[in-house]
Amino acid sequence: MKPRxxxxxxxxxxxxxxxxCFAFWTFVFSTAANAAPTPGQELADDTAEWxxxxxxxxxxxxxxxxxxxxxxxxxxxxxxxxxxxxxxxTTLHPMIFDGWTRSAETGFIADDDYGAAMVVLHELVHRExxxxxxxxxxxxxxxxxxxxxxxxxxxxxxxxxxxxLVSSTYHEEVTYIRHxxxxxxxxxxxxxxxxxxxxxxxxxxxxxxxxxxPPTRGGSA
Numbered sequence: 001m002k003p004r005x006x007x008x009x010x011x012x013x014x015x016x017x018x019x020x021c022f023a024f025w026t027f028v029f030s031t032a033a034n035a036a037p038t039p040g041q042e043l044a045d046d047t048a049e050w051x052x053x054x055x056x057x058x059x060x061x062x063x064x065x066x067x068x069x070x071x072x073x074x075x076x077x078x079x080x081x082x083x084x085x086x087x088x089x090t091t092l093h094p095m096i097f098d099g100w101t102r103s104a105e106t107g108f109i110a111d112d113d114y115g116a117a118m119v120v121l122h123e124l125v126h127r128e129x130x131x132x133x134x135x136x137x138x139x140x141x142x143x144x145x146x147x148x149x150x151x152x153x154x155x156x157x158x159x160x161x162x163x164x165l166v167s168s169t170y171h172e173e174v175t176y177i178r179h180x181x182x183x184x185x186x187x188x189x190x191x192x193x194x195x196x197x198x199x200x201x202x203x204x205x206x207x208x209x210x211x212x213x214p215p216t217r218g219g220s221a
Contacts, residue, residue, distance in 0.1 A: 039104035040064055040097070043158065048124050050157060054150065057203060062124060063089040066097040079119045079169075082126050090123040109159055118167055121154060122147045127202070138209050141173030145181075146202050148174065149195055177201070180213050 037045065044064050052059030062082065070077035070093045080092045092100070099116025103109045109117055125147050128139045148167060155162030177198065178189035185193040201212055 038101070040101035043100070043104040044120065044124060047121065047154065047158070050154065051124060051150065054153070055146075055199060055203065057127075060124070060127065061088065064097060064100070064120070065089050065091045066094055067091050068094065079115075080123045082123055090120070090126075092120065092123070096120065103159070107159065109155070109162075111163070114163065117155070118147065118151065118169070121151060122169070125150070128206070135206075136170070137173050137176050138206065140170050141177040142198065142202050142209075144170040145174045145177040145198055149198065184212070 041064055045061055048059045048061045070079070071081045071091045072078065073081055078093070079096050080090055082090045096116045096119045099110075099113035100120045103113050103117060122144055126139075126143050128143075144167075152162050178194070181194040181197040181201070182189040182191075184197050185191065187193050201209055204212065
């Protein structure tokens, strides 16, 4: 039997179709791989969801952005910041970003990385940035107070064990908020009643927060 001659135009069309399909699926799988969250971002998203569940509010997911150098606000270098113009992202000092990433990748918080974990948790707890109006006692104070309240449980949830944490960040502001919570419930700031008051204060709008505390701060502000 005489072999049938190759229909080169048709063959070239099929080759083009096959190569096109190959290129398309390569692009799809490559895009999917690139879109997969990094361990650090995945931990941040899981943390945001956990915060929402724990505080019984919708979670606020934020993209972690690694700055080339320390973010600066009002002339001060910051470990991390949520800009009110971009409330769904937090810009982190490169050392903070790297420390958080190490913990996410290894499943273990090294002693030198506890500070990074605290900073990122603080930035994920924040709920005020979208107003572009800040008060370091009403915003940073309660955010850090809640961060300290949540940190031991968060650490056990995601890492199984947690060292005793000592934090000097916003110390004056946290002390003020804790004092107000103790004063409001007539018990120590470590009591459940005081923690519940701080949660209510954290979830309240700015004007409601002002209504929950005395108009003067006893010289602490």
